[in-house]
Amino acid sequence: MSALTKDAVVQVLREIALSGAQGDVVSAGWLGDIVIQNGSDVVVTLEVPADLGPKLEPVRQKVEEVVQSMPGVTRAAVILTAQRAAAPAAHTHSDSCGHNHGQAPQAPKQAGAGKLELPGVKKIIAVASGKGGVGKSTTAANLALALSRMGLKVALFDADIYGPSMPLMMGLAGIKPGNRGDRILPLENHGVKVMSIGFMMPDDAPIIWRGPMVMGALEQLLREVEWGDVDVMVVDMPPGTGDTQLTMSQRVPLAGAVIVSTPQDIALLDARKGLNMFRKVEVPVLGVIENMSYYVCPSCGHREHVFSHGGARQAAEQLEADFLGEIPLDIKIRETADEGTPIVVADPQGAHAKAYGEIARKVWEKVGGAPAKPRPRFKIF
Numbered sequence: 001m002s003a004l005t006k007d008a009v010v011q012v013l014r015e016i017a018l019s020g021a022q023g024d025v026v027s028a029g030w031l032g033d034i035v036i037q038n039g040s041d042v043v044v045t046l047e048v049p050a051d052l053g054p055k056l057e058p059v060r061q062k063v064e065e066v067v068q069s070m071p072g073v074t075r076a077a078v079i080l081t082a083q084r085a086a087a088p089a090a091h092t093h094s095d096s097c098g099h100n101h102g103q104a105p106q107a108p109k110q111a112g113a114g115k116l117e118l119p120g121v122k123k124i125i126a127v128a129s130g131k132g133g134v135g136k137s138t139t140a141a142n143l144a145l146a147l148s149r150m151g152l153k154v155a156l157f158d159a160d161i162y163g164p165s166m167p168l169m170m171g172l173a174g175i176k177p178g179n180r181g182d183r184i185l186p187l188e189n190h191g192v193k194v195m196s197i198g199f200m201m202p203d204d205a206p207i208i209w210r211g212p213m214v215m216g217a218l219e220q221l222l223r224e225v226e227w228g229d230v231d232v233m234v235v236d237m238p239p240g241t242g243d244t245q246l247t248m249s250q251r252v253p254l255a256g257a258v259i260v261s262t263p264q265d266i267a268l269l270d271a272r273k274g275l276n277m278f279r280k281v282e283v284p285v286l287g288v289i290e291n292m293s294y295y296v297c298p299s300c301g302h303r304e305h306v307f308s309h310g311g312a313r314q315a316a317e318q319l320e321a322d323f324l325g326e327i328p329l330d331i332k333i334r335e336t337a338d339e340g341t342p343i344v345v346a347d348p349q350g351a352h353a354k355a356y357g358e359i360a361r362k363v364w365e366k367v368g369g370a371p372a373k374p375r376p377r378f379k380i381f
């Protein structure tokens with residue numbers, strides 16, 4: 001059998017006629033990207049006009065069905081993204097991984113771009129970082145689990161388009177969410193509802209996301225998931241302070257944001273950009289969490305400050321943001337997350353779970369959350 005090519009996919013897409021005078025998805029100018037992974041997994045991105053987006057779910061399904069039926073295709077995923085005016089470039093640049101490491105951009109002026117409505121979701125909290133690799137996702141997962149242990153109904157939304165890690169961290173890797181009608185059902189583990197852009201992509205698909213596409217895909221996912229009744233949703237934001245992060249902070253009705261930083265100065269500089277970005281769009285900054293703050297020697301219990309300790313606390317003070325707490329550098333935090341059972345669940349009585357619990361309590365208080373009913377420790381069936 002000859003190898004599957006993008007041209008062959010385009011050919012097939014041209015055969016799907018759209019109703020009305022628009023021709024097909026290719027001639028309508030909607031074709032964004034085609035990515036073929038492992039020779040047989042195909043992801044097609046359609047960039048459609050924002051006002052048509054919600055009406056085009058049947059088209060998305062049809063295109064997916066047609067691509068899926070092509071010879072040589074194992075899995076097909078079609079993602080609709082809405083075309084949106086790109087935000088002004090400001091002084092930002094993206095590096096090769098797509099992360100934005102420039103200065104906080106100006107708020108884009110988007111006429112009519114109101115807040116997304118997520119009925120049933122009471123409070124939404126963003127977990128953000130100025131740069132990648134500081135432990136933002138690990139913190140988001142453990143924070144969500146700590147909030148859940150307080151007796152709250154919790155959802156975790158993984159918006160980290162450049163490296164979605166929630167499927168792995170929450171023990172849901174390789175599982176695909178189901179549907180009810182045209183609604184997507186979130187997956188659930190450790191008592192937390194989880195949705196990740198990673199569930200929608202073939203494993204390791206190197207999708208090259210352009211700014212407006214990212215927001216389109218995230219919005220679509222947020223809107224189409226049947227979240228049900230949720231006290232608090234934790235959003236693992238894409239790292240950095242570029243246009244995507246800014247647009248997301250404007251469009252999602254955030255109750256507040258927490259910034260994760262390591263103690264190194266360079267990360268703190270980036271953390272400042274994160275703080276400033278949220279302030280610019282009037283999202284309350286709930287505070288700063290210092291991650292990988294110190295190292296506890298597993299044999300003697302000695303605390304070693306590998307980096308210049310206390311930087312996040314000082315930076316928080318200077319920036320008039322609250323310091324929410326510090327989490328040590330501990331291999332167990334990494335291992336448990338990699339195994340899909342983050343430390344708050346793996347060792348609920350341990351010191352780390354306690355530290356995350358304290359942070360969760362402060363965060364919940366700061367967003368004015370109603371006191372949660374303590375979860376019973378024992379269940380009698």
Ligand SMILES: Nc1ncnc2c1ncn2[C@@H]1O[C@H](COP(=O)(O)OP(=O)(O)OP(=O)(O)O)[C@@H](O)[C@H]1O
Pocket residue numbers: 129131132133134135136137138139160163165239291292327328329330331332333334335337338
């Ligand atoms: N407190 C910690 N102790 C030990 N390892 C940690 C800790 N926090 C995070 N890590 C590890 O550091 C790495 C990066 O963490 P994580 O993926 O959470 O960062 P991130 O900021 O979300 O990264 P990215 O920007 O790539 O999404 C992971 O291997 C994670 O397990």
